[in-house]
Amino acid sequence: MTARVAITGVGIASPLGDGYEAFAEAVLSLRCAVAPITAFDARTFGATVAAEAPFDEREVARAAADTGLDPLAVRIDRKLVLGVRAARQAVESAFAGPAPADLALSLGLGLEVLLLPDVAALYDPATRDLAARRLPLPGRRNPLRLRLDAIAHAIAVAAGAPGRLRTLLSACASGTQAVLEGAAWIRRGAARTVLAGAADSMVNPMGVGCFSLLGALSPRARADACRPFHRDRDGTVIGEGAAFVMLEELGHARARGATVLAEVLGGGASLDAFRVTAPHPTGEGARRAMTRALASAGHPRIGYVNAHGTGTPLNDRVEIAAIHAVVGEVPIGSTKSQLGHAMAAAGALELCATLLCFTHGRSAPTVHLDDVDPECAADHVTAARAFSGDAALSNSFGFGGQNATIVLGGPP
Amino acid sequence: MFIAAVGVACASGVGDERVLAQPADFDFPSLPQFALRRVGRVPPFDPERFVTQRKSLKRMNRASLLAVAAARQLALPDGGSEAGLFLGVGMSGGEIALLAGLLDTSRHPDGTLDLAAMGREGLAHLHPLLSFHVLNNMPLCHVSIELGIGGPHAAIHAPGGEALQAFARGAEAVASGEAPWALSGGADAPLNTLTLALTDEDLDRPLAEGAAVALLSDRGAIEWLGLSEHRPQSIDAARAEVLEGEPSRWIAIGPALAGRGAIPLHQRVGETLAASGALAVALAVHLLRSDPAAATVGICAQDALGTSVAALRRAG
Structure with missing residues (x-):
C-alpha cells in the first residue's frame, strides 16, 4: 500500500498578498491585483499592466547578502526574493520549530531573466556580440543573468531543506508538476516531508516584451485585462509570485499532531506532442492529463475545477471542452483573472486557490466574467461559492505542450 | 529496469x-x-x-x-x-544574435539601456x-x-x-x-x-x-541498477546504495576518481553540463557492450552539493 500525502502548511508571496489567510481573503472577496507596472517604466511597451507582488529593497539587500548574489540581479530577477519568502512561510506554517533534517525540496522555476543593463554594457555594435565577459562596472559579481541552480540552492538554504532537491522547468506547468513530483516521493517512501512549489516572475522588460510580441498579452491597460472565458477576452496579463505547500506522509503528520489542510489524491501529466506554439486544437493533451489524474485519484466526485484559464482566445475554449469531456458539468474558476499569469508559479498559486475548497469551504471565482463566450459556456464560479464535492482539480498547461493536473481532497 | x-x-x-x-x-x-x-x-x-x-x-x-x-x-x-x-x-x-536588433535600437552610445526606446522600437526587432x-x-x-x-x-x-x-x-x-x-x-x-x-x-x-x-x-x-541520493557523502557510501562491491569500470562526472582508474567524462565529450549524465550513461552502455571485462559500470557525479553514484550492468 502506498503512503498517503497530506498538505500541512502553505506559504504564499503573491500579488494578492503574503500568507495564506491574506491570499484567501483576497481571492474570496473578488479582488484583482492587475495594475500599472511599477517594476520598470513600461509606458512604451505593448502591455503596461501586470499583477505585481509586494517587493522592497530591504528584501533585495537581505537576499543578496544571504546568497552572495548580486543585488542588481536579485532586484531584476524577482523570483528569488519571492521564492525565499514563500518557502520560509510554508515551513513556519507547518512546523512550530525548525524544519525536519531530511526536508526535501521539489521546485518549479521559470526562465532565467536576462539582465539587460549588463548585456547592453557588454554589447559591441560593431561585432553585434559581447565585447567581453567582464563588466566595466566594478562590484558586479553575477553578470548577465542569475543561474537557476543558484536560485534553487538559495531557496533550499533559506527554507532549511537539505534533503533531495529537484528543479523542474516545465514552463507554466512547473508548479503543479513540482507538487506532483514531491507527492510521488512520499508515496514511494523516498521522503517523509517535501516542500513543494514554484517561484517565477516575468515582470521585467524582456518578459513583458517577449510575451507581448507573441500576442499572448492583452493590450488593454485595465484591471480587467485578463478575463478568462469572456466573449471579448484578448490575452492574458503577466503576473508573478511564489507558493509552496508542505507535503507530508499522512501518518507522520498525524503522529506529530499537525493540522492536515487537505490530501493530494492524485495527479496526471501529459504532453500535447503537437506544436510548441499552440495547444492541441481539441485539447487532446489536456484531456489525457485530467483522465490520468482522475484515475490515479480513484475517480472521486469532483466539485470544482481551477482552470488554467489564461484569458487567451484559444486556450480557454479548448480547456472548457476538455473539462466537459473528462469531468462533465462542474463549477469552474480561473484565478488568473485576479492574479494574472505567474508562469512557472501559476500552478502552485492556483493549487492554493483550489485548497480554499477544503480550508474555507468555498470555490475560488473567475472575476470580470460579465459576458461569457458561448464557446466557453460552463458553470462558471463568478462569486465565491460554497464548495460541494469530494475533490477538486487544478489544471496547468505549459508552453510547448507540457500539461499537469492535480486532484485534492479534504482532510481524511 | x-x-x-x-x-x-x-x-x-x-x-x-x-x-x-x-x-x-x-x-x-x-x-x-x-x-x-x-x-x-x-x-x-x-x-x-x-x-x-x-x-x-x-x-x-x-x-x-x-x-x-x-x-x-x-x-x-x-x-x-x-x-x-x-x-x-x-x-x-x-x-x-537574437537580441542584436533590439540592442542596436535600444542602447545609448555609452552602453546604457534606453528602456523607452526598447518598448517603442527595439522589441519590434526581435523575432516573434x-x-x-x-x-x-x-x-x-x-x-x-x-x-x-x-x-x-x-x-x-x-x-x-x-x-x-x-x-x-x-x-x-x-x-x-x-x-x-x-x-x-x-x-x-x-x-x-x-x-x-x-x-x-x-x-x-x-x-x-x-x-x-x-x-x-x-x-x-x-540493466539500470539505480541512482543513489546526491548528498555530501563518500563515494563508497553512495555506491553501496545501488551496487554491492566495486564496479568493473568507473566514469566520473566532475572531479576524477583518484586511484580508481575512472574515465573522466569530460576527456571524452567535454563538459556538457545538463547533458553530462545522459552522455555518461551512453558511455557506460558503450563500455558494457564493447568491453568483455566490463560487467558493471559505476557513474560517479560530484559537485559542491554532494556525491551520487549510478550503476549499470550487462544483463544476463
Whole structure:
C-alpha cells in the first residue's frame, strides 16, 4: 500500500498578498491585483499592466547578502526574493520549530531573466556580440543573468531543506508538476516531508516584451485585462509570485499532531506532442492529463475545477471542452483573472486557490466574467461559492505542450 | 529496469553509443573575449534528416536540435502517446544574435539601456518566436512533438552532479506502470556567448554541446541498477546504495576518481553540463557492450552539493 500525502502548511508571496489567510481573503472577496507596472517604466511597451507582488529593497539587500548574489540581479530577477519568502512561510506554517533534517525540496522555476543593463554594457555594435565577459562596472559579481541552480540552492538554504532537491522547468506547468513530483516521493517512501512549489516572475522588460510580441498579452491597460472565458477576452496579463505547500506522509503528520489542510489524491501529466506554439486544437493533451489524474485519484466526485484559464482566445475554449469531456458539468474558476499569469508559479498559486475548497469551504471565482463566450459556456464560479464535492482539480498547461493536473481532497 | 538503446549527438559524432569510441575533436574557438580556448562542437550534420517538417527547425534552438537528433537514433516501440519523457535541460538557449536588433535600437552610445526606446522600437526587432528559442523546456517539447511522446514528463534542470536524475525518474515511471516505456536523457548547448560568459571562468576543461537519449523499458541488454541520493557523502557510501562491491569500470562526472582508474567524462565529450549524465550513461552502455571485462559500470557525479553514484550492468 502506498503512503498517503497530506498538505500541512502553505506559504504564499503573491500579488494578492503574503500568507495564506491574506491570499484567501483576497481571492474570496473578488479582488484583482492587475495594475500599472511599477517594476520598470513600461509606458512604451505593448502591455503596461501586470499583477505585481509586494517587493522592497530591504528584501533585495537581505537576499543578496544571504546568497552572495548580486543585488542588481536579485532586484531584476524577482523570483528569488519571492521564492525565499514563500518557502520560509510554508515551513513556519507547518512546523512550530525548525524544519525536519531530511526536508526535501521539489521546485518549479521559470526562465532565467536576462539582465539587460549588463548585456547592453557588454554589447559591441560593431561585432553585434559581447565585447567581453567582464563588466566595466566594478562590484558586479553575477553578470548577465542569475543561474537557476543558484536560485534553487538559495531557496533550499533559506527554507532549511537539505534533503533531495529537484528543479523542474516545465514552463507554466512547473508548479503543479513540482507538487506532483514531491507527492510521488512520499508515496514511494523516498521522503517523509517535501516542500513543494514554484517561484517565477516575468515582470521585467524582456518578459513583458517577449510575451507581448507573441500576442499572448492583452493590450488593454485595465484591471480587467485578463478575463478568462469572456466573449471579448484578448490575452492574458503577466503576473508573478511564489507558493509552496508542505507535503507530508499522512501518518507522520498525524503522529506529530499537525493540522492536515487537505490530501493530494492524485495527479496526471501529459504532453500535447503537437506544436510548441499552440495547444492541441481539441485539447487532446489536456484531456489525457485530467483522465490520468482522475484515475490515479480513484475517480472521486469532483466539485470544482481551477482552470488554467489564461484569458487567451484559444486556450480557454479548448480547456472548457476538455473539462466537459473528462469531468462533465462542474463549477469552474480561473484565478488568473485576479492574479494574472505567474508562469512557472501559476500552478502552485492556483493549487492554493483550489485548497480554499477544503480550508474555507468555498470555490475560488473567475472575476470580470460579465459576458461569457458561448464557446466557453460552463458553470462558471463568478462569486465565491460554497464548495460541494469530494475533490477538486487544478489544471496547468505549459508552453510547448507540457500539461499537469492535480486532484485534492479534504482532510481524511 | 533496462536500457534498450541509446542515441547520441556530441563532439564525437551523431549515432548510437558507438560514436563514443571515437575521441572527440576539441577545436579552438575564435572568441578572444573568453578565457576558454577549447570547445566541443557536434560535427556538421544535416538537421533536416531528423525532423518531420523543415519549418520546425525555425523554432528549434541548438539544444532542441541535438536532443531530437539523439532521440531519432532510437527505434521506438508502439504506444508513444502513453510513453514517458524525462530530460535534463540546461540554461536558456538564447543567442546574442537574437537580441542584436533590439540592442542596436535600444542602447545609448555609452552602453546604457534606453528602456523607452526598447518598448517603442527595439522589441519590434526581435523575432516573434524568440520565446520558443529561450524557454528551457523546449528540447523536451520538440522531442515529444517529433517522436509523438505523450505520457508523463519532466524537464529537470540539473547542470551539475544531479544530471542523472532524468534516468532515475524514467526508471521509476516504467517500474511503477506510470508509462509502458520511457525516454530519458539530457541536452545542452552552452557554446553561445551569453552562456559562455557565465561558465567559462576557471573552467579548465573544454566546454561542449551534446545530447543523449536512452530508451528505458522492461527488457533490454543493459540493466539500470539505480541512482543513489546526491548528498555530501563518500563515494563508497553512495555506491553501496545501488551496487554491492566495486564496479568493473568507473566514469566520473566532475572531479576524477583518484586511484580508481575512472574515465573522466569530460576527456571524452567535454563538459556538457545538463547533458553530462545522459552522455555518461551512453558511455557506460558503450563500455558494457564493447568491453568483455566490463560487467558493471559505476557513474560517479560530484559537485559542491554532494556525491551520487549510478550503476549499470550487462544483463544476463
